[in-house]
Amino acid sequence: MHKKQISKAVINRLPRYYRYLGDLLEKDVVRISSKELSDKMKVTASQIRQDLNNFGGFGQQGYGYNVEYLHTEIGKILGLDKKYNIIIIGAGNLGQALANYVDFERRGFYVKAIFDINPRLVGLSIRGIEIKNIDELKEYITMNQVDIAALTVPKAKAPQLAADLAKWGIKGIWNFAPTDLHLAEDIIVENVHLAESLMKLSYKLSEKNKANDK
């Protein structure tokens, strides 16, 4: 298949397609038209057709999409046909929430170890995954295959820690610290900025209130 450049907007929408198709699979739906998928996802059918055409188009005129096939193929595009070993750095509530999230495993993301600086947490286990002392981090990364490090540490600690992780060979960082990490170009950083999400909500609430006041 000839590979076109896929726009970032399309890529950003793929996980949502994947989620909807997974939900349909769970309900034993075998096929779906772009119209039905459009009704469910609240995007236009033409948007769906256009998005999926980027990948050669999975639909068949008059039949629609084969749900399982489309789910598998989008999964491959998203790299979900591989396994990823994750470590979580920061065993606070958020780190524990991530460690407990078994759904990640279904998609090939395996939490292998958790690290913390707090001696009261070190040695405890979450779902059988031991919380290790952060002093062991470098050795662990050197001795084990680690694909992704999730950072749930305070803002002030994140930049140095991320720089160290990159130096030690980590290629993917899932960053929950409320700061941007500026690393070498070949390190991939995906941010989850909770406070910014909350601000978008307050923006919309406040816009709505202004409209109502008029």
Added chain:
Amino acid sequence: MHKKQISKAVINRLPRYYRYLGDLLEKDVVRISSKELSDKMKVTASQIRQDLNNFGGFGQQGYGYNVEYLHTEIGKILGLDKKYNIIIIGAGNLGQALANYVDFERRGFYVKAIFDINPRLVGLSIRGIEIKNIDELKEYITMNQVDIAALTVPKAKAPQLAADLAKWGIKGIWNFAPTDLHLAEDIIVENVHLAESLMKLSYKLSEKNKANDK
């Protein structure tokens, strides 16, 4: 000030400006040029000027931006000059993480109550905020001013719960359940889909690996 229609892309960038300006304020920086801000934020200076011009432009030729003023004004645009009462539904790790996140309070978001179905959690407190039985939810919302409900409940419970919350008068939902909520148009939903964020990371990792294999 005449109010233009602001694009969604600009709005999505505002929380990040707000965060950077807040960091500068903490470091007692009084003013900053678009060039300096551009270097820090890794966006072009012209993008910054263009974005901020949407709000009348806060910069002064040859002086740059007054950090505190710009921070305050963007805060107002984001609705952060108001206070919001939040309830958290779901007192698992993620709900507890949100309840413990004191930074939200600095920005005017006050967690007032937490609800859960689990009798082992009901009655406990997080930062002095009591975990209440979910049976009391309706009465609580009726008797108290609640602006935002954060949903950290399982996927299967979220749609019905969100519909109830809307019926009882909640206008803003911060949704962490891995499902989309389809509610009346005047209900504002902001989603945090962690699994989708992780998929974006795996997509980028897998693209990079493909490029390296060539």
